[in-house]
Amino acid sequence: MTTIPKFDQVKVGDELKPLVLPPVSRHQLALYCGGSGDHNPIHVDLDFAKKFGFKDVFAHGMLSMAFLGRLVTSYAPNDKVRKLGTRFTSITWVGDVITVSGKVTGKREENGEKLIDLEVKCTNQNGQDTLQGNATVAAA
């Protein structure tokens, strides 16, 4: 169970424990297609992907955003997360090995709540960012 971060102990620049994921597989994309309700064939049907000019199927952006969610909820409990957002900056292909990392970028109080701002991102095996995101969590 994730514990609530303690505001006084958190420092700007603190790094979250990164999440190194197994290579993205076609099986995972099939599971995510069903599990997310995003049935766009471009992520699971190679013939369809090629017809639209792609070399292969590629991961749903939201699959990678779910990885950001996993990282953030490993740092603060689900019910303490106030915001999670991202830009999808490059495509994640089958076989890519994604590392999810994050760091504290700010501490502030808003409406009587102690908040921690995080920068979170997904990076592939070539060091290229695939997602560049931000999150805000409430602290104790």
Add this chain to the structure above:
Amino acid sequence: MELDKKLIGHTFKPFTTTVEAGKIRLFCKAIGEEDAIYSDESAAKAAGYRGITAPLTFLRALQADDPNKGGLLRLLKVDIGLILHGEQHFEYFAPVVVGDKVTCQEKVVDIYDKKGGALWFVVQEMEMKDQTGKLVAKGKGVTVVRNPDAAKK
């Protein structure tokens, strides 16, 4: 291809969907999430939640329960093979748990192009309320549409 900017402001028909444990279980399997609050009611309650909890980005899966799914693409007359997800943002006001009946309301807030019309961007906002009418989350998504005509030039 040119998208109709008159669609800015278009509001989609709201719909209500029930948060289901089985769907969350499959979603967690797909994303590799193993925290028991997403699968075990007693573990979730022990952690202070009302019930089995929805992972943060599961909200997008709730959006996909829209009986008129694909409405945006039909409205824009865009083939699904041409779209990419540009951005996604959520604001959370309260956790969503299994059994909640969530009402989603989406609207188009902006449409613009870049690179001389080679790429189009459609910005949508979404509000989610629970069965008591309380706002539980807001979402904002940017859909990128690749213009098939741009490559031919």
